[in-house]
Amino acid sequence: MYIVSGLVILGGIYSLSTRSLNYGVEFTGGTTFDISFAEPVSTDSVRNALAVAFTENGTPGNPLVQTKETNQKLRVMTNFMIDSQNTTVDEDIQNALYSGLASLGLEVESGYTIDMYNKVDSTISDDFRDGAKKATIFSLLIIFLYIVFRFRKWQYGLGALIATTHDVLIVLSIFSIFWGILPFTMEIDQAFIAAILTVIGYSINDTVVVFDRIREYVGLYSGKRDDKTLINDALNSTLSRTINTSLSTFVVLLTIFSLGGDNIKGFIFALMIGVVIGTYSSIFIATPSIFDLSKKLN
Numbered sequence: 001m002y003i004v005s006g007l008v009i010l011g012g013i014y015s016l017s018t019r020s021l022n023y024g025v026e027f028t029g030g031t032t033f034d035i036s037f038a039e040p041v042s043t044d045s046v047r048n049a050l051a052v053a054f055t056e057n058g059t060p061g062n063p064l065v066q067t068k069e070t071n072q073k074l075r076v077m078t079n080f081m082i083d084s085q086n087t088t089v090d091e092d093i094q095n096a097l098y099s100g101l102a103s104l105g106l107e108v109e110s111g112y113t114i115d116m117y118n119k120v121d122s123t124i125s126d127d128f129r130d131g132a133k134k135a136t137i138f139s140l141l142i143i144f145l146y147i148v149f150r151f152r153k154w155q156y157g158l159g160a161l162i163a164t165t166h167d168v169l170i171v172l173s174i175f176s177i178f179w180g181i182l183p184f185t186m187e188i189d190q191a192f193i194a195a196i197l198t199v200i201g202y203s204i205n206d207t208v209v210v211f212d213r214i215r216e217y218v219g220l221y222s223g224k225r226d227d228k229t230l231i232n233d234a235l236n237s238t239l240s241r242t243i244n245t246s247l248s249t250f251v252v253l254l255t256i257f258s259l260g261g262d263n264i265k266g267f268i269f270a271l272m273i274g275v276v277i278g279t280y281s282s283i284f285i286a287t288p289s290i291f292d293l294s295k296k297l298n
Contacts, residue, residue, distance in 0.1 A: 012173020024189035034116035053100025163286035199274025
């Protein structure tokens, strides 16, 4: 399982270095429009029209246009006039959008409606990025210290840290590999960071349950069973609880993913991955790490 996880993470690191992630405007700065059209439209036509409309200093814009649910709903993201200090910048950006869509014969209200408008300047986006990194690293550090304090052995803390870091890397890898391929938005935004922190919490909760049972078995059977048998027995005794809890959580998330709106699909998808990977890592990464790091469990 170390090899399987290692291969997935290596593939994710390669994808992160080549494709990176689909960062939302919270992390890049810019403007996002969610637009519903009266009739199906071509994303290429909309992209080309808006590239002309978002021309700045003689340089055509490069808007990102994505389909949402159907080809009658699009998400448009652009960094047009992101550093402008004009007091009318918001109005200018919207007027440029209206002008670009008008070149396709589309008029606001009759041809399309704007469902959502969101603008984040570059300074705020840098703060979001730094805050997200600090929140993730801080949560991992606190988890390590908590586990060491609770179980009085650094091997437990390091095993939990390895597993939760593994979970974060797997989720990031999947989002890097599959954005633009799966038929829903996979943006890295504030909701995604919330999902990552939730995954860390879920994973460590499951890991602590397994660790508690291992500690209990160490107290009961130390000297009577070898360490490998002891760990296997402890894992088997928690397996039904772990699977039932994860499965019930996954079913709820799958229902929300299937029936919910497109705006939350990326968030729910991250949670679904996290539930599966968090359960897997508690059994196949965290627990074996304790065994490999410890000379003796007792």
